[in-house]
Amino acid sequence: GAVVSQHPSRVICKSGTSVKIECRSLDFQATTMFWYRQFPKQSLMLMATSNEGSKATYEQGVEKDKFLINHASLTLSTLTVTSAHPEDSSFYICSAPLVRTPEQFFGPGTRLTVL
Amino acid sequence: GENVEQHPSTLSVQEGDSAVIKCTYSDSASNYFPWYKQELGKGPQLIIDIRSNVGEKKDQRIAVTLNKTAKHFSLHITETQPEDSAVYFCAASTGTGNQFYFGTGTSLTVIP
Numbered sequence: 404g405a406v407v408s409q410h411p412s413r414v415i416c417k418s419g420t421s422v423k424i425e426c427r428s429l430d431f432q433a434t435t436m437f438w439y440r441q442f443p444k445q446s447l448m449l450m451a452t453s454n455e456g457s458k459a460t461y462e463q464g465v466e467k468d469k470f471l472i473n474h475a476s477l478t479l480s481t482l483t484v485t486s487a488h489p490e491d492s493s494f495y496i497c498s499a500p501l502v503r504t505p506e507q508f509f510g511p512g513t514r515l516t517v518l
Numbered sequence: 519g520e521n522v523e524q525h526p527s528t529l530s531v532q533e534g535d536s537a538v539i540k541c542t543y544s545d546s547a548s549n550y551f552p553w554y555k556q557e558l559g560k561g562p563q564l565i566i567d568i569r570s571n572v573g574e575k576k577d578q579r580i581a582v583t584l585n586k587t588a589k590h591f592s593l594h595i596t597e598t599q600p601e602d603s604a605v606y607f608c609a610a611s612t613g614t615g616n617q618f619y620f621g622t623g624t625s626l627t628v629i630p
Contacts (some may be wrong), residue, residue, distance in 0.1 A: 407561075409561075434615075435615055436576050437617060437618075443522060444623075444625075445622075446620045446621065446622045446623050447562070447607070447620050449618075452617065471603060474574055474588050476522050478610075482615075494559075496561050496562070497617075500614070500615050503614060505550035505569075505611050505615075505616070506552070506564070507552075507565065507618060508564070509561040509562045509563070509564075511556070511560055511561040512559070512560065512561045514559070
């Protein structure tokens with residue numbers, strides 16, 4: 404099946420710093436990518452929809468100035484957590500759908516820990 | 519919007535027994551229902567999916583059934599093995615490129 408990668412897999416940062424997470428579709432193009440956040444023992448919660456060439460669409464309650472999304476190309480979307488705080492510590496997962504199918508492929512996730 | 523409910527939240531079975539996880543959805547426009555397996559610290563992996571024009575789909579030990587009228591779908595795992603232990607999520611979508619609405623997850627433990 405299609406492959407989606409994320410980098411880094413794990414990051415630890417100090418409170419107040421910014422962290423960038425990359426999501427890449429390795430063998431297909433994705434005009435749309437989705438960013439999820441998952442807290443321990445909970446389900447995936449959609450944060451935003453990343454659209455190539457246009458602004459991201461954020462879910463209610465997600466601060467767009469804090470979680471900056473850039474979909475720079477058909478294979479890359481980035482999520483930047485700005486001025487990170489300990490409550491931003493979570494598992495961040497991206498997904499990308501295949502063109503003309505409803506299937507989505509998920510990245511391996513990025514574990515963010517803010518000290 | 520869509521609301522997906524999933525039961526049970528935890529499930530323990532003896533190795534070799536069957537496991538069944540059930541989900542319900544609220545939006546009659548949903549037409550794609552995937553199931554994902556997530557191991558600790560990893561991203562979700564698609565294990566099987568079903569579209570609304572099909573009532574049942576099977577892939578070796580895994581099967582999914584869909585009842586559109588009742589708006590529920592189920593995952594069936596037969597002859598369970600310890601490596602089936604993981605968290606399973608159901609999801610619903612209204613189609614190509616659209617967002618997934620996830621269930622709350624089921625933690626499956628297969629006891630050797």
